[in-house]
Amino acid sequence: MNLTNLPLGQLARDIPGASAVLHRHKLDFCCHGDASLMAAATAKGLDPNAIASQLSALQARTDQATPEEQTSNEALIEHILTRFHDVHREQLPELIRLAQRVERVHSKHPRCPSGLGAHLENMQNELESHMQKEEQILFPMIARGITGMAAAPVSVMRNEHEDHGAALAEIHSLTFNLTLPEGACNTWRALYLGLTELENDLMEHIHLENNVLFHRVDGLLGGAQRG
Missing domain, CATH: 1.20.120 (Four Helix Bundle (Hemerythrin (Met), subunit A))
Incomplete structure (x- = not known):
């Protein structure tokens, strides 16, 4: 799955720890969570693939549902x-x-x-x-x-x-x-x-x-x- 095409809000919701990564890069996953990682990162001059790699590493650590989902x-x-x-x-x-x-x-x-x-x-x-x-x-x-x-x-x-x-x-x-x-x-x-x-x-x-x-x-x- 190409994480760069997913909305920020979905990434923050579905990947434990993703919200901290997005916040560190000043990507607004709360009020503008509909924006894709690609669009939001590009607008700020960031490398969406590098951020996606960080999120992929988090995703690999767990296959369980997040506490919010449970x-x-x-x-x-x-x-x-x-x-x-x-x-x-x-x-x-x-x-x-x-x-x-x-x-x-x-x-x-x-x-x-x-x-x-x-x-x-x-x-x-x-x-x-x-x-x-x-x-x-x-x-x-x-x-x-x-x-x-x-x-x-x-x-x-x-x-x-x-x-x-x-x-x-x-x-x-x-x-x-x-x-x-x-x-x-x-x-x-x-x-x-x-x-x-x-x-x-x-x-x-x-x-x-x-x-x-x-x-x-x-x-x-x-x-x-x-x-």
């Missing part, structure tokens, strides 16, 4: 709620506090992430609204097997995931790609460390929903398979 919808939803929804609700208030402090204390520094606090507040509001819609509407539908009615909310959630991906990109723009200036204080260091953790968590969160949970709904509906 998990029921109910268990997967519970994992998403406890590992990601609850965690995001803890992460963002602290990151907002740290960002506001850095902006206040270091406002004259040329590398100050001006506007980051306000951006994170907006991101918190958008993410909270998104998670509530999943918790109150979509996830109960999926857990109860009401897949027909779940199709429209799934489409909305996927679109909102793209907005979250854009919000992560804006963090990089505001922070000079999360690059700390020389002699950065501990607050600044804690902020960028926390932002890195948020990015990793949110990407994995979106991946599990788009490429695993929602992918199952697509299959039950008999619609086009999405990566």
Whole structure:
């Protein structure tokens, strides 16, 4: 099988450890998981065959299904709620506090992430609204097997995931790609460390929903398979 022709989302879903490889190469397997490895790597000036070789090595290590594939919808939803929804609700208030402090204390520094606090507040509001819609509407539908009615909310959630991906990109723009200036204080260091953790968590969160949970709904509906 030529892995370069497969969608990023499918690779991340089906090959244990693939998400780490794709993330290392800054290939978006969560919000734009429909793109093939060939197209995504080529667009970034990367060698798709070299990346495919790395993924093939991972694939050769196991013939077993990934844990996500072995998990029921109910268990997967519970994992998403406890590992990601609850965690995001803890992460963002602290990151907002740290960002506001850095902006206040270091406002004259040329590398100050001006506007980051306000951006994170907006991101918190958008993410909270998104998670509530999943918790109150979509996830109960999926857990109860009401897949027909779940199709429209799934489409909305996927679109909102793209907005979250854009919000992560804006963090990089505001922070000079999360690059700390020389002699950065501990607050600044804690902020960028926390932002890195948020990015990793949110990407994995979106991946599990788009490429695993929602992918199952697509299959039950008999619609086009999405990566």
